[in-house]
Amino acid sequence: MGNRNSGKQTGISSPYELEGRIPFGQAVLYGLQHVLAMFVGNLTPLLIIGGMCGLGDAGVLRDVLQSAMLIAGVVSLVQLFTIGPVGARLPIIMGTSSGFIGVSKGICSSMGGGVIAYGAILGASLIGGLFEGVLGFCLKPLRRFFPPVVTGTVVMAIGLSLISVGINSFGGGNSNHDFGSPVNLLVGTVVLVTIILLKHFTKGISSTASVLFGIVVGYILCAVLALILPTTYEYTDPATQETVTATCSWVLDWSKVANASWFSVPKLLPVKLVFDAKAIIPMLIMFIVTAVETIGDISGITEGGLGREATDQELSGGVICDGLGSTLASLFGVLPNTSFSQNVGLVGMTKIVNLFAISMGAVILVLAGFFPKIAALFEMMPQSVLGGAAVMMFSSIVVSGIQLVTKGGVNNRIVTIIAVALGFGYGLGSTSDVLSQLPSWVGYVFGGSGIVPAALVAMVLNVAIPEGKEPFAKA
DSSP states (O other): OOOOOOSOOOSBOOTTSSSSBOOHHHHHHHHHHHHHHHHHHHHHHHHHHHHHTTHHHHTOHHHHHHHHHHHHHHHHHHHHHOBTTBOOOSSOOEEEOGGGHHHHHHHHHHTTSHHHHHHHHHHHHHHHHHHHHHHHHTHHHHGGGOOHHHHHHHHHHHHHHHHHHHHHHHTTOTTSTTTTOHHHHHHHHHHHHHHHHHHHHOOTHHHHTHHHHHHHHHHHHHHHHHHHSOSEEEEEOTTTOOEEEEEOTTSOOTHHHHHSOSOOOOOSOSSOOOOOHHHHHHHHHHHHHHHHHHHHHHHHHIIIIISSOOOHHHHHHHHHHHHHHHHHHHHTTOOOEEEOHHHHHHHHHHOOOOHHHHHHHHHHHHHHTTOHHHHHHHHTOOHHHHHHHHHHHHHHHHHHHHHHHTTTOOOHHHHHHHHHHHHHHHHHHHOGGGGTTSOHHHHHHHSTTSHHHHHHHHHHHHHHSOOOOOOOOOO
16 A cells, blocks of 8 residues: 555544544544445436336346445545555545446437447447556556636536436436426425425534435435325326336335345446447546546545645646556446545535544445445436435535636636636537537437536647736626
């Protein structure tokens, strides 16, 4: 293991020091806070993309969710304590990246959906992870290309691309025939309001884990509604014009939990890897974007938790761990792993940076990966419950990007870079048909989420427009 640190090395330490050992009970409590802050977000991308690709029907979604917890824990431990040059040795919790949802949606659509499309996403993730690992080794000379205006613009583009995903889930999932029903909207609203109340009107664990508690309230509400409202509805099948009776999408299917085993070893390669250029090219570009986002997260941790800038070694090790961790994740059927912004915010708020304390959270995630009933609890989550949390989670990513680009002030150059990158990137993402008459590969790379063009435009303009001594714009 590596030996990079900037905190004190003592036998009994303070949780506000990077190194040292604090009492075991306190460490578990602080670690659990980090697990609660990211647990839902770690599984959300898999629930969304896995649902689009039919992993539930194929019987592998539960296995993938189980592996997601194990991988998040293992890669977090590497990030915390390092293996050679791999890892930042900083209080970072890793998890399944929501930034890849947009690109994965595009790959799924272009390949006709299904398990094969998911296999192509995984194959591209394996190659992309190795590519990001190489980028990490070359990061020092490239660091000047990633100032806050670039990283912040990328983060905003990621958030904007996901807002529609959250709203679709909020309405019950647009693949369900009761999409937008009053009950689905009620459930999503209650979850969202609960999260807001807990986050801003309570303190301690109920505030930092408000997303988890909001989802628990959503589960309880769905269980109560099932006792007082009809749990089925009728709709007309457009293909056969016959009346079909279906179960409401907000109903909890407890049979999934009952049928899941108590203990199971996570499966290697639950989905066969597929290597297709249509998936690999956009995924490689997205891994560049992810490296930029990781640089921002690491900088946020060192500045917010340690009161200093990140070193080249910490940035390089963190990006390498991001990439190789994503490659490992693909072998277990899990989407790419990256540093979790929710936990970056938690470090900045609590100032708790002790590696031993954070490692207890990673150990909890590893243990959770061996108990399928936990994965089944999330597999049965109604889309409207998920949407109530996703609306706020995804919008918060946009706010994080705004905070990053405005940290050093805003001048005309920065305004131009942000405006063009977001206008072009988000515009293509929301109106991808504008590329329909160009070669298909252009649509695969630049269509879909809009994250890729926004990132490329921001990087190009940052180099093309020189920094001047113009006055900062007034707010």
